[in-house]
Amino acid sequence: MKIATWNVNSIRTRKEIVANWLKANPVDVLCLQETKVVDEDFPRSQFESLGYHIYISGQKSYNGVAIFSLKPLEDVSTGFTPLLGSEKVENFDEQKRVITGILDGIRIVNLYIPNGSEVGSEKYEYKLRWMKVLKEYLRSHLAKPPHNLCVCGDLNITPDDRDIHDPKNKEKSIAASPRERAALQDVLEIGLADAFRKFTSEGGHYSWWDYRHSGFIRNHGWRIDIHYLTPNLYEKATNCWIDVEPRKLEKPSDHAPVIVEIGID
C-alpha cells in the first residue's frame, strides 16, 4: 500500500498538476493540505474520474485538508472534537487541519499543523497548545482498533538539523525552534517513528523549498512533510521517498509529495 502526503498550496490552482501526478503515480491514498477552498467548490470530479473517493474538510482562503483513496475509507471524521469533545480543544476546529479515516486496518491521520508565524508570537503559542491537544487526540485513536496509525501531513516542524539546509539561527526560526521540536518529540512518545528515517539517515533531503531566493534550484529546503508510523507499520514499511519532480514544473506547489510504501495488500 502506498500512502502519499502533499501540501498543494491551493487545490484549485494545482488540480492539473495533482491529477497528472496521480495518473503517473496511482497511490492508494493521497493526503492533501492547504486545499484553500470551501467544500462546495472543491474540484472533485477531476479526481473522482481517476477512481478516487474524496473526503474533505475545507474553509475559505486558508488551511483545508483532504484525503483521496482508491478504496472507500471507514470511520471518517474531521477535527479534534469528535474524539476529545469541544471543551478540550478550545476553538481549534475552526481551522480545518485534521481529517482521518481507516483503510485496511490502518488509521490514517492527515494533519496540517499550524505554521506558528514567528517564535514567541501569539500564533507560536497557539501552535504549541495545538500540539498538546494533538497528542491527546492521537493517543485516543491509538487506544481504539485498529491500533495502527499512519500520521502524516505538513507538520511545519523539522525533527532535527538534518532536515534544514542551514541550521544557523535555528533557535529563532519557526519550524526549527527548540520548543517546537520538543513538542513534536512529546507527541511521538505515544509510539510513532519517522518512516523516511528508516531508509535515509543523511541530511539534505527536503520536502519544502521557499519560492523566494531560488530555494529549489539551490536545494535550500526543509523536510517538514512526514509520515509517522506505529511500530507494527514501521516494521512493514518497505520504502519512503520524496518525489521532487512536481516541484520542477511551472507554477508548482512549494512542497513536494512524500510517499510511504507499506508491505500489506
Add this chain to the structure above:
DNA sequence: ATGGCCAACGAAGTTGGA
C-alpha cells in the same frame, strides 16, 4: 538585507505561508 515569491480575496493592497 526588516528582501526577493506565491495564493486568496477582490479589484488595490493586505494577510498568510515557513
